[in-house]
Amino acid sequence: LVTADLRLLAASRLQVDESQLTGESLPVDKGADPVPEETPLAERTGMLFRGTPVVRGSGEGMVVATGMATELGRIAALAEASGGERTPLENRLERLGRTLGLVTLGIAALTTITGVLAGRGLFLMIETGIALAVAAVPEGLPIVATLALARGVWRMARRNALVNRLSSVETLGAVTLVATDKTGTLTENRMTLTRLAVEGGDLPPESEAPEARVALEIALLCNNADAAAGDPMELALLAAGERAGLDRAELLRRFPREREEAFDPATKMMATFHRAPRPPDTGFRVAVKGAPEAVLAACGLADEERRRWLGRNHELGAQGFRILGLAERTAAAADESPYLELIWRGLAVLEDPPRADARPAVEACRRAGIRVVMVTGDQAPTAAAVARAVGLGGGDPKVVTGRELRRAADCSPEEHRRLLEADVFARVDPEQKLDLVSLFQQAGDVVAMTGDGVNDAPALRKADIGIAMGRHGSQVAREAADVVLKDDSLATLAAAVRQGRVIFDNIRRFVFFLLSCNTSEILVVASAPLTSLPLPVLPLQLLFLNLVTDVLPALALGMGEGGPGVMERPPRDPKEPLLGRRQWLGIAGYAAVMTAAVFGALEGAFRGLHLGEPRAVTVAFLTLSFAQLWHVFNMGRSEVVRSPWIWGAVLACSGLLLLAVYLPPLAAVLRLTPPGLPGWGLVAVASLVPLVVGKGVAWGRRVL
Secondary structure, eight states: OOEEEEEEEEEEEEEEEHHHHHOOOEEEEEEEEOTTTOOOOGGGEEEEEOOOEEEEEEEEEEEHHHHHHHHHHHHHHHHHHOOOOOOHHHHHHHHHHHHHHHHHHHHHHHHHHHHHHOOOOHHHHHHHHHHHHHHHHHTHHHHHHHHHHHHHHOOOOOOEEESSTTHHHHHHHOOOOOEESSTTBBOOSOOEEEEOOOOOOOTTTTOOHHHHHHHHHHOOOOOOOOOSOOHHHHHHHHHHHTTTTOOHHHHHHHHEEEEEEEEEEETTEEEEEOOOTTTTTOOOEEEEEEEEEHHHTTTTOHHHHHHHHHHHHHHHHHHTEEEEEEEEEESSSSSSSSSSBBBBEEEEEEEEBBOOHHHHHHHHHHHHHHHEEEESSOHHHHHHHHHHHGGGGSSSOOEEEEGOOOOOOOOOOHHHHHHHHHHEEOOOOOOHHHHHHHHHHHOOEEEEEEOOSSSGGGHHHHHSSSEEEETOOOOOHHHSSSEEETTTTTTHHHHHHHHHHHHHHHHHHHHHHHHHHHHHHHHHHHHHHSSSSSSSSOOOHHHIIIIIITTHHHHHHTTTOTTTTTTSSSSOOOOSSSOOOOHHHHHOOOOOOOHHHHHHHHHHIIIIOOOOOHHHHHHHHHHHHHHHHGGGGGGSSSSHHOOHHHHHHHHHHHHHHHHHHHHHHHHHHHHHOOOOOHHHHHHHHHHHHHHHHHHHHOOOOOOO
């Protein structure tokens, strides 16, 4: 493991794994040749960086940076400086609480003064004002919000998404753009031999054609991997041999290895010498693999044939494939140069294949109005090929490379527009990832950023939602992220976004419910001094109502699982308030109807049925209680009616209200009296009025 940043002075067949630093999925060849200072991080072949493991070879270098001055340290500093912002939910609930607090204090003071001026007792009105101030603020809101978020976290965990920050769950529902890594998220993070381009055409590795078998034999002989470890491309060749029924151990018994010419960045080839199996064969079979252009140059092909194969190599490379040239020769002695007059056997075409669930997940995000872009340290052709395969950019992705990226402040309007419209960002370094997140956020997007390497940590912290990979991700990335995907799947991210939308819908629904109930309580108490009727709800009754019968239905609303159309609508505007003008009008309307129902029941009980003040007040209390309870069914249609949580809350609250009336100790504390059959009839009729009005309004809105 490299422990400091080094400038290479000498290197021998040196390869380093920089995947955690740059996102490059394959080991990188290193050499002592200098590169320009402005060269992107992923292309600085003359440098070794702290924290990267050496895969093979050796080298000597001069230390140029240690500690926080290294590229790894710079990334850590960026991650520390780009701390996450407050989530939209935190901001909305804080604004709502501040507004409610100010309004409540004013109403409580006004109610107390009005009651005293109307001739009611000073002590009673002070007590009522305090109770009103307490009751007007929905105490159950933080509890219910936390439990709704926790329930969402539990559901996400069942779908392989682990949440580090509870309040970030809701933010997922507002995501408008997903900036995803390529390797492991859109692809399987596993190199695979997809075909062999041989003289007979492109053939699958399992082909029985002689040309394909010979090419695959060379790939297995010139190979140092084993089942447990090795170079990703060599492991892919080994797996292809197993699928084709070629036993590498048996092959090596037939052609025992005599010596190896290790891969050299200078020649870009590797060769192995193998003894001939039996007389009359003599000498050695030399198996060679390497960069196609280098292997072709060592083959005895006619110029036209060589150009044809170079063109085929370029064509496949432009499609994002990794290509190896395969060749062989016969040598009389094991000490001969392996790269003379080689016999060309074809191309091994490899790729990190797209995940089976990537394209459906991209399509699900598109239907939900969420744009998906790829941000990777890999090469542009490879990134573009994967983007086409998973459907980014409608199958024709716009690609921008790290060399083309500039800080948003330095961009012309045309460049700025091009960056915002790009579907793929390739060869991007950590600082550029951070700039991209800022660019999209300034354009008004709520950004979810995925990543797995140390290099991704700053962007993960800067994004509205940072999402790390759990299977192949680094510890640094997992700690910087808000959400960790255990299966590294974009489909899991899409499911998490759906859960975030459901949670926001639930929170909006129970906030609407709580505030309409609390507003009705405010109106009932505040209007009482203006009438000649008894005070409809006493202070202790108000607190009982607010703390007991409001919270359970709200909690049940927070348990909703969402309807089938959750991911068929566009994301909400991140600047949209928790409750808009329409919701506030609905709160006022429902509260006014419930208030009218309470005073109607009180008037009927006190003056119509002459039940006396204690029973009349009990009728008013029960009317308000059950009106709020039935009001929960105004919060949705089939989803609410079918919810076992809702019915459980309704039954529990009904039981508590009956105990409050018929359990003598509790009834004495709350000053409640059994209303009798006429009183219960009045409660039943009056408490259903808000539900009937609500359903009527909903029906009229649908019809009109």
